[in-house]
Amino acid sequence: MDELRKGFHNDLDEARAELVRLAASVTEAIPRATAVLLDGDLEGADYMIQGDDEIDARSLDLEERCYRILALQAPVASDLRQVVALLKMIADVERSADLVCNICKAARRIYGHDLDPKLRGIISRMGEQAQQLYTAAIESFVENDAAKAAAIDDMDSYLDDLQKQFVQAIFESHAAGRIDLQVAVQLAVVARFYERIGDHAVNVGERVRFVITGWLPEHHGAQRYRLRADDTGEMPRIGTVQDGDGTP
Amino acid sequence: MTFRRRRIPVVPESERDEARQQIARLQAEILRLRRALDALPIGVVLADRSGETLVENVAARTYHGHAAVLVNEAVERHLRRAINGVASGHNVEFIGPPRTVLAVQATPLEDGGALVTVDDVSERARLDAIRTDFVANISHELKTPVGALAVLAEALAEIDDPAATRRLADKMVGEAHRAARTIDDLLELSRTELGGAAAKDVVSVAQVVDDAVERARAAAEQHTIIVTVDNGPGDLHVIGSHRQLVSAVANLLENAVKYSDTGSSVLVESRRDNGCVEIVVTDTGVGIPARDIDRIFERFYRVDRARSRDTGGTGLGLSIVRHVATNHGGEVTVHSREGEGSVFTMRLPAGES
Incomplete structure (x- = not known):
C-alpha cells in the first residue's frame, strides 16, 4: 500500500473507532437514564444532561473529519460507502444521545410521583431492549457482520410491542386514579423516546448492511409513490386525491 | 560495485552453545513474567514512549461489548497523559447489572513509556x-x-x-x-x-x-x-x-x-x-x-x-x-x-x- 492510501486508511479507521466510542457511550447512557427515571435521581439527571454536550461536540468533530476525508481523499466504491455511511450514523448516534437526555429531562418532570410496579417493570424492559439493540448495532459495525445487522430489525419489533404495552398500562393506571394526566402524558412521551432510540439502532444496522453489501433498505413508501406514476412519468399530486378522479 | 569477502570470525562451538542456552533462559524468563502478569487479577497495559502497546495482560482484555470500548478509551487517554509525564487516572463506572467500578490509573515510567492498571474496585465500593x-x-x-x-x-x-x-x-x-x-x-x-x-x-x-x-x-x-x-x-x-x-x-x-x-x-x-x-x-x-x-x-x-x-x-x-x-x-x-x-x-x- 502506498503512503497516501495508508494515510487514508488510518484516517478512516480512526473515524470508525471514534464512532464506536460514541455509540458505546450511548449504550452505557441508556440504562443510566432508566435508573435516573426509576430512582427519581435529580442529581444524576443533571449530570447526564450536561454530559450530552460532550457527545454533541465530538459528533461535530467526527463529522468534520469525514468531510475532510471526502474532500481530500475522494474515496470511491466501498471506501466511499464507508464514509457516507459514517456520516449518516453519526447523526443517528448523536440523536440517540439527545433522546437519552430527554428521558432524564422527563425524569425531572415526573419527580415525586409514584409509579405502579407494572409501569416501572415495562420501563426497565424497554431500557434493556433499547440497550441490546444498540449493543447489536455496534457489534455488527465493528465486526462488519451483515447478518447481525439484519437481525436488529426483529429485535426492534419487541421494543415496539413493549411501547404499546406500556401505553396500555398508562391508560389503566390513569383510569384507576394512580397517576394524573400530566404524568401519564410524560410517560407516554418517555416510551416514545425509547422506541426512537431503537429506531436509530435499526438505522445504524441498515447502514452497516449498506457498507458491506451495497444494499439499501427498501424504501417502501418511495417505491409505492413511483409505481403510482402514470405513463407520462407524472407523479400524482396529493391534492388530486380529494377531487375524486379515481386516484387510489 | 565490488564485493570484498569479509572474514567471519569463527565462534567456537562451546561459546555458541552457551549463547543458545542464554537465549533459551531469557525466553523462559520472559514467558514466566508474562504468565505472572496474566495471573494478576488487575489489568496491566505497558506502552513505550510512542504510545505503542508492548504488553497487555489477560485481565486487561476481559471486558466485552461497549464496556471494552469505554475501558480502552480511558486507558488510551490516561496513557497519553502519562507518556507526557503526568500520572493520571479516574474511575470508570458501568451501571450493569452488576454495577462495576474500574479504577484506571496511569503512571509514567523512567524510559518515557507508561504503565496503566485497570483495577476492579466494585466489591470495595x-x-x-x-x-x-x-x-x-x-x-x-x-x-x-x-x-x-x-x-x-x-x-x-x-x-x-x-x-x-x-x-x-x-x-x-x-x-x-x-x-x-x-x-x-x-x-x-x-x-x-x-x-x-x-x-x-x-x-x-x-x-x-x-x-x-x-x-x-x-x-x-x-x-x-x-x-x-x-x-x-x-x-x-x-x-x-x-x-x-x-x-x-x-x-x-x-x-x-x-x-x-x-x-x-x-x-x-x-x-x-x-x-x-x-x-x-x-x-x-x-x-x-x-x-x-x-x-x-x-x-x-x-x-x-x-x-x-x-x-x-x-x-x-x-x-x-x-x-x-x-x-x-x-x-x-x-x-x-x-x-x-x-x-x-x-x-x-x-x-x-
Whole structure:
C-alpha cells in the first residue's frame, strides 16, 4: 500500500473507532437514564444532561473529519460507502444521545410521583431492549457482520410491542386514579423516546448492511409513490386525491 | 560495485552453545513474567514512549461489548497523559447489572513509556456502601420502636381517661413486640452466622417445605393468597438443620405473601438439579427494583424504608435466608421484575435419599 492510501486508511479507521466510542457511550447512557427515571435521581439527571454536550461536540468533530476525508481523499466504491455511511450514523448516534437526555429531562418532570410496579417493570424492559439493540448495532459495525445487522430489525419489533404495552398500562393506571394526566402524558412521551432510540439502532444496522453489501433498505413508501406514476412519468399530486378522479 | 569477502570470525562451538542456552533462559524468563502478569487479577497495559502497546495482560482484555470500548478509551487517554509525564487516572463506572467500578490509573515510567492498571474496585465500593448504610439502618430499626415507647409512656403518665389509657397501653405492647421481634431475628442471625450448620441431620425437603408453609399460613390467609406446593416425584434430602431450613423457606414464603396482591397465588417447588436440591419460591407480586436487587440480602436493607412499617418484618429475613443457605454449602439467588413478581431459588447440595 502506498503512503497516501495508508494515510487514508488510518484516517478512516480512526473515524470508525471514534464512532464506536460514541455509540458505546450511548449504550452505557441508556440504562443510566432508566435508573435516573426509576430512582427519581435529580442529581444524576443533571449530570447526564450536561454530559450530552460532550457527545454533541465530538459528533461535530467526527463529522468534520469525514468531510475532510471526502474532500481530500475522494474515496470511491466501498471506501466511499464507508464514509457516507459514517456520516449518516453519526447523526443517528448523536440523536440517540439527545433522546437519552430527554428521558432524564422527563425524569425531572415526573419527580415525586409514584409509579405502579407494572409501569416501572415495562420501563426497565424497554431500557434493556433499547440497550441490546444498540449493543447489536455496534457489534455488527465493528465486526462488519451483515447478518447481525439484519437481525436488529426483529429485535426492534419487541421494543415496539413493549411501547404499546406500556401505553396500555398508562391508560389503566390513569383510569384507576394512580397517576394524573400530566404524568401519564410524560410517560407516554418517555416510551416514545425509547422506541426512537431503537429506531436509530435499526438505522445504524441498515447502514452497516449498506457498507458491506451495497444494499439499501427498501424504501417502501418511495417505491409505492413511483409505481403510482402514470405513463407520462407524472407523479400524482396529493391534492388530486380529494377531487375524486379515481386516484387510489 | 565490488564485493570484498569479509572474514567471519569463527565462534567456537562451546561459546555458541552457551549463547543458545542464554537465549533459551531469557525466553523462559520472559514467558514466566508474562504468565505472572496474566495471573494478576488487575489489568496491566505497558506502552513505550510512542504510545505503542508492548504488553497487555489477560485481565486487561476481559471486558466485552461497549464496556471494552469505554475501558480502552480511558486507558488510551490516561496513557497519553502519562507518556507526557503526568500520572493520571479516574474511575470508570458501568451501571450493569452488576454495577462495576474500574479504577484506571496511569503512571509514567523512567524510559518515557507508561504503565496503566485497570483495577476492579466494585466489591470495595459495594462494601463501603453496606458499611455506611448498616449503621443508619440498624439505628432506624431499633430506635423507632424505642422512641415510640418513650412517647407513648409519657402520654400515658399524663392521661386519666381509662379508654385512652387502654389504647395507649395496647400500642405500647405492639411496639414492644416489634422491638422484641427485631432482637429475636438478630439473635437468630448471629446464631446462624456463628454456629455454622451445627446439625448434620438428614433432612427431608418435603417436610421442610410443609413446615414452612404451615408457618406462613396465617399471613397467607390474612391476604387470601393461595400457596401451592409442588415437591415433585420422590423424596429429596439435604444434610443440615431442619430448624434453620424451615426458618429460611418460611422467610421466603412470608416475603412472597407480603408483597403479593390480595387473591394472587404463591408457588413453592422443590426439585433435584445436577446433584443439588433447589427450593424455589415464586410470586407474582410487586417485584424488586433493579438497583436494589444486589442489596436485598444485606442486614436491615429496605427497598422502601418509608413503607417498611406497613409491611412489618424486621429487615433481617433475607439475611437469615442467605446465611442458612451458606451454612448448608449452598446459595440463594433471585430473579425479579417490577410489576411481574420475584423468583427466589435456594440451591443446596443434595444428601443421599
